Amino acid sequence: QVQLVESGGGLVQAGGSLRLSCAASGRFFSDYGMGWFRQAPGKEREFVAGITWSGAGTYYADSVKGRFAISRDNAKNTVYLQMNSLKPEDTAVYYCAKDRIRFRSRYARSVSEYDSWGQGTQVTVSS
Numbered sequence: 873q874v875q876l877v878e879s880g881g882g883l884v885q886a887g888g889s890l891r892l893s894c895a896a897s898g899r900f901f902s903d904y905g906m907g908w909f910r911q912a913p914g915k916e917r918e919f920v921a922g923i924t925w926s927g928a929g930t931y932y933a934d935s936v937k938g939r940f941a942i943s944r945d946n947a948k949n950t951v952y953l954q955m956n957s958l959k960p961e962d963t964a965v966y967y968c969a970k971d972r973i974r975f976r977s978r979y980a981r982s983v984s985e986y987d988s989w990g991q992g993t994q995v996t997v998s999s
Contacts, residue, residue: 874898874988876968881993884958888997892953894968894990902926902946905971907986908953910964910995917967919981921953925971931979936962958997965992 880892892908907922921932921942930942941954951968969986980986 874901874970876970876988876990878966878968878990878993881966881995883996883998886958886960886997886999888958889954889956890958890995892955892966892968892993892995894951894953896949896951896970900974901949903974905973905976905980906942906944906951907969907971907980908942908951908966909969909983909986910962910966911992912964915964917983919983920966922979922981923951924979925975929979931981955995958995960997960999963995963997965994967992 875897877895884890903925905924908920909917910920911917919933923930923942923944927944939957944951968990970988971980972987
């Protein structure tokens, strides 16, 4: 069973930056793609960014493309989300998640394609 722990959230002014980290415990971290999702109050959880098991492929929601960057360090069992040019509409609880399919060959953008979730970290962007 994989456990995921996010960190790095906080309060930042519009235009600022934050870097989120997600540390994973358990074996075979490098065999699975990872994703970042977010959930704002009263809204459904939505996909933000994903990275393939090898790290060779990254993909993003249109709303964050060009501003956010996902990366992973398999030696440290950690995935990151660098968030730049933050906007008030980026305010949400951010969750990292592990793909349920080992060595998935395509991108996974839906909640149902992930089977392990962290507890979330709050990101608040003030205007």
